[in-house]
Amino acid sequence: MNKKAKVTIDDVAQEAGVAKSTVSRIINNAPGVKPATRQKVNRVIEALGFTPNLMARSLKTKLRRQIALAIDDIRNPYYPEMAWAAEQVAKQNDYRLVLINHYGNPTEELAVIKEANDMHVDGIVLVSISHPKTLSAVMKKATVPVCLIGNYGEEMPGDAVGLNQSEGFLAMDHLIRIGRKRIAYAGGPTHLHRGARFAAYEKTLAENFMSIVPELVFNGDRLTIDTGIAAARYYHQLGEMPDAVFAANDLVAIGVIQGFLELGVRVPEDVAVIGIDDINWCTLIRPKVSSVSNLVGEMGRIAVELLLQRIDNGLAEPKRVQLEPRLIVRESTVKSY
Amino acid sequence: MNKKAKVTIDDVAQEAGVAKSTVSRIINNAPGVKPATRQKVNRVIEALGFTPNLMARSLKTKLRRQIALAIDDIRNPYYPEMAWAAEQVAKQNDYRLVLINHYGNPTEELAVIKEANDMHVDGIVLVSISHPKTLSAVMKKATVPVCLIGNYGEEMPGDAVGLNQSEGFLAMDHLIRIGRKRIAYAGGPTHLHRGARFAAYEKTLAENFMSIVPELVFNGDRLTIDTGIAAARYYHQLGEMPDAVFAANDLVAIGVIQGFLELGVRVPEDVAVIGIDDINWCTLIRPKVSSVSNLVGEMGRIAVELLLQRIDNGLAEPKRVQLEPRLIVRESTVKSY
DNA sequence: CTGTTAGCGCATTCAG
């Protein structure tokens, strides 16, 4: 049941009484074949159930029609959306998508680039956790095009699609626009690059002539639900509660909301809460979580497009695409009627 | 930067002053090579940075060292866990994982099997939505091994790993064991195969001499959060509320919980709620949702193992693996202290 | 427009 000796291009040629090169032209839609011949051969192909051997073809053309999507862990809520979009575009271009989880393990991550050739792939879309310096060095040795997802400077070889860093401002502006005066920040250790979001917090407050109140800043050690819950409890026992919470990501926001609900604090009436990333979980809980979308699907889509473009066209300057995050207002900041 | 003319086995042979067949033996760990030669050649391989061309190798061996995971949509909450586990096992066996979303589109789904050969894959793990009859017919024509995920009878060719249908009973038994007397059912249209869960509901009640109260059965049209919310509202306006809800899946359970919370009903004190599937969202909301795990990760892992086994060993009887669902008790049924 | 020829890089007989 999986043994039928595969029919080859020679079989078709023989059966149709033409040369294999003619068959080759036909299956590749190459021009310069008499319609009659084309028809005849096509009929034979149909009859014999011939399908070309991609290995042999690849051996010749060096094209495998496969790309890799290398991320740290598909179980991370951001990635399914990205993987889905990436596979879409790949499929539309008759490419296959190889999924690789590198677990944020630098060795494994960089190995993906180094071993691209051994992987049957023509290119890689990579979400990297490595240090840019290291990454840059490895990228230079890449044997296939790599499209990075993330923000990288000019010195980084290869294409990249990232977000401009306005998520924090979009979130903060929203809270201010809906009239919140006492805005808290719930996030992780500020020394990480999430610091950009905290910076937006400080900057926005300053620009609006609001003083930054140290006791309203809660820093958990990781950006998780539990950190959010802890934050809610912390705010609750404060002399004066905040009337809004800017959470560094959605998981924290969800935790904050759940925490508040347990304590009888109403969201958004008493406290408005907003997160960042717009993971699909945001619509799961009530109130639905306001957030800032970082367009992961869009990033995946564009990354693959850039990659395929480069695979086809070869060289040209590295490209940079910057996406603009988008504010998504839901029930955790504005009461719906 | 991606142009370095790939070094071939010939280069190595020449450089090392041996024949390519010798090099071939060495890179394949074949026996019958003098250690000295082996060492020498290995050094050259290292020096030249040679890595074998998998296309050429595959052309010869017919093995691509890739398998496909074909599911309907990676964005569906069950699949990331499965994909992750599958990729794990594949990687451990030096196989790559090609991700295919077939969108529950029967044509596309069956095409995956038919075109397996064109896909550079040695086998397929398939989550099918198609009718067993149709599927069976296509499976018979498969050119590579296929391992199904789901419950299939003997007449279905190929291996399969599924769950026995005890989820419903596990959930119901739990509710009864914690002393609930007035148990409601919230699900979708009973004519779908989810009906097995509803059957468990009825059967368990009967076995425990509890009468089935029609007004406690809520059937939404789809198994979604919104259905759950609607169910909660429905129960709430009843003369007598249920003291437990058995939801046909976790999404419904989450909706029920959110709905109750909005109405000021306490979970689990007033009403215990349990779902099925144990998707990771269960630990996201408070109270955390009790559920029955259908071991998607485990299924993915085993499916790949079966598949690789068959790829290596060829024939033998189709195998069937039945997993036992597992009750996961969390806060939505039992108050935690 | 079509046929002939020559490899792509490797694994694998078969001799030595």
Added chain:
DNA sequence: CTGAATGCGCTAACAG
């Protein structure tokens, strides 16, 4: 233990 020769199935000149 090692080398020379053959071909996997296909594409791409090059002739005709």
